[in-house]
Amino acid sequence: MTKNLRVKSSEYIDETNRISFKFNGKTYHGFKGDTLASALLANDVHLVGRSFKYHRPRGIMTSGSEEPNAIVQVNPGTNRTEPNVRATEVEIYEGLEASSQNCWPSVEFDIGGINNFLSPFFPAGFYYKTFMWPASFWEKYEFFIRHSAGLGKSPTTSDPDIYDHRNVHCDVLVVGAGISGIMAAKNAAKNNFKTLLIEEKNELGGSTIYENNQFNKIDNKTPSEWLKKEIEELKNIQNLEIKTRTSVAAYHQYNYLLARENLTDHLEAKNKTNKIRQRLLKIRAKKVILATGALERPLIFNNNDRPGIMLSSAVKKYSEFYGVACGSKNVFFTNNDSAYESALSLYNKGINVQAIIDIREQSESKIVKKVKEAGIKIYWSHTIVDTSGYKRLNSLSIMKLSNDGTSVTGSKISISCDCLGVAGGWTPAVHLYTQSGSKLKFDEEKQIFLPNQNTSEQISVGSCGGDFKIDEIIKNLNHKLKDNLNIKETDLDNIKVEIDQENSKRNIWLLPSDKPLGKTKPFVDYQNDATAKDIKLALREGFRSIEHVKRYTTTGMGTDQGKLGNMHALGIIADTAGVKMGELGTTTFRPPYTPLTFGAIVGRNVGKFFDIFRRTPMNNWHVENKAEFENVGQWKRAWYYPINGETMHQAVQRESKAARESAGILDASTLGKIDIQGSDASEFLNRVYTNAWSKLAIGKCRYGLMLNEDGMVYDDGVTTRLGENHYIMTTTTGGAANVLGKLEDYLQTEWPELDVYLTSVTDHYATASLCGPNSKKILKKIIPDLDLSDESFPHMSFKEAKIGNVQCRIMRISFTGEHSYEINVQASYGKDLWEKCIEAGQEFKITPYGTETMHLLRAEKGFIIVGQDTDGTMTPIDLQMDWIVSKKKYDFIGKRSLYRSDTMREDRKQLVGLLTDDPNIVLEEGAQIVSELNQNPVEMLGHVTSSYFSPNLNKSIALAVVRGGKDMMGKKLFVPMENKNINVTIASPVFYDEKNERLNA
Amino acid sequence: MFLINCPYCGERDQQEFKAGGEAHIERPKQPTELSDDEWAEYLFMRKNIKGIQFERWNHAHGCRKWFNMVRDTSNDEIKAIYKMGEKPPTQ
């Protein structure tokens, strides 16, 4: 039975542009300008979803972003599908599909609806109480919960859309383009403030734009006419940018706001491609003017959630703005004059209004009189005690309210209706205001929270600042603008406002029924099915803090964050606990105000832009030669170079042997390099390294170990003295930035008197490390005139040379234990240098090796890798590197900590070598080490830090940290694994060439 | 997200900066003469005040300079910013 409920052509709906769309598989028609909600209502569809816990049928309640019930899955089954979208915010377009969520098999027949009839068994905290015991049953419960719950489905394929971020700076940001926002933006821009006006809807003007109430006049025009003229004038204003379909999600401190701009969501699929779908605006505003308006409150009464029960303001907007009647027999239920405006609006359009039920005793305002004259029946001092109609409201029962408002008297009257507009007064939308850190105060008279203490340059104007009547709005807006923007004149100075509005209101947070509370369902949070009963139960069970009650009952914790019901929850708590609302505090509103897509949050930082990566100048050679890569920090490093289908193990064994038997070459460009200059450079190194530097001759290199002030090893590397006051320090690849940061910290804050300058030159140089017994011959071929004799160029020394015209720095240093050279050239010559080495090394079968072979070779020598064999709890003494700690130096970073009682303990974990009794078993890195097999629980002595099969020794080797390991040489221990225990023996960590004879081979 | 007025560069977004913990903790000139307790006091003990706190900040993705900040940690209001070596402002 599809009815057409279009009432009169609305100027905002283009009836010449008919649009077809599908909802739950059925085709409907609407017009350009419709939201999914208005188009469904025009087709007499109210039932759009099911509630979360009881699976109760639910309809469209509102016309905006505060919608708790009408949340739908848009374009289900496609790669653009989106869950939890508010039907009230979806602009329809040709081909749009949407479906209900949270119901199975269909919204009309939902199996979960059985929960509704079982609801006495689902009180607040039900999940906590029931499913936590016995613990072993959790898996069964989880299965049940997961299958009957869930809000929408996330897409299963990757998102085809593009998202963007933009930084925006402005003098004045105005949030909300209702009458206050428009006038604020206009006057700010006219006074030369660079102004940005943001509105979440497509159209400007807020609720005033369809305000045709004959009792309110601005400059002798209806508010609607007047505002249209003002909006028209905005086009000619400089300094003003307007962004519609843009929702401010977060308001952080220091006027930093995030807003999501929707660019293609309202377009047909064919027009969405290759465009930015959403843009996240990161706004820094000098001043913020909040004009976010107010949200109408519902009233809390028995069965107040049926499809057909809506906010009175929404009923009015659907009729005035969209030209849609929400019902053919309409009733309003109110505690103030707002419902009369809605009723009159409907009446003027020829829509039937059956009655108004008002909990007040009376009102004498003009609008009430006008409603009386229209012959609409008003029930004063009455309340709704029940409603009926499972999938659509069909009648109400009302009774007379007692004087104190806590009970009902007399006989029940039944009213037949298919739509109920509820008006519970207005709540200023202070969500963004509180997000900014500003504080609210409770206004006892108006029963609302109002902005009180601002923490940043901001003002709240219009109804979000507590002004509801047009004359008040304009008067206070004018004051606030002049004050805040420091301007003398505004467009508002000479505006004439005639008004007849009354603020009289009777506030009852929970309306009584003839049934006891336990037998009723007065919903406070519609989306999460929290009722007044649940809140009272929570209080009876001892919950006092509003935050606890909220979590226990899940009030305000849905995707709508309880925008409608939070105030009632507070009110009911205050009434029940017998305290004042103001003393109770309010719950914290957290970002986002409305949900953000992940796409908008990550913007362009997806795929290969997820994180930056760095490549060495030789990278293309590695790629061409089929290297496998590994990530080291942000670097892509060549890991190993498999040939002829080798496994990693085979490649590494081959590379490792070749490097020791003839020649190998490693791309060492990623090592951190810090250029150190200044007359105090030597003194500086003395203070930051554990060993002494003063006597290092120019042209010599030295290995250094750097500690944290707590005595733990932080980084290591070789530093070369290039000149009297000039050093080049190398750091680990991953530690480069942190080491520079730490050194700068000491220089700037502890030792500003030192004349030292640090410059990161990591990217400036490319480094090829040549190693092996034939490395010298290869270098000789590349630089024939360089004296490579041990006398002229011994181990741990440095020479400058030229390869052709290219200047290079050569260090004779070794991380493999082999005779080796590190050749540094300006980065742009890196690949050229590398290719020259490969070419010259051809006759020696030079073998490129990657990081894995480098790790294996250094492990054979027992050289540590900071971060692999150390973990921030290892001192140099623990590493058995006492030799590098100067006893003579008075001080260096971390020295004092080496003499703390804890660091001097003998039973600390110490670095040792570990050999498996079976030389073919390679231990797993991270494996635990024990001395007993039959103890339970067994004491862990330490763990394996590095482990490899050494092709040069033809056996498995490992490094490990073991408690008291230093004095356990030769001791037999065990490495227990899942299926076996491995017998191991503690050994020296230097497995290969203990006398370092190969360095000069 | 703070807006921090780097004394060398001017107002910049917080994401350019790195916090460096409590300010005005001077590294002892003669660490070897300190007892374990005295050294531990320097090394480990930090106040973490709710209210006015003196902090070190570094313009890590800018001029790389360290400076000091007085911040009310209860509302994140930045009360003052001054260079290293300068005296903290008196209230």
Ligand SMILES: [Zn+2]
């Ligand atoms: Zn700076």
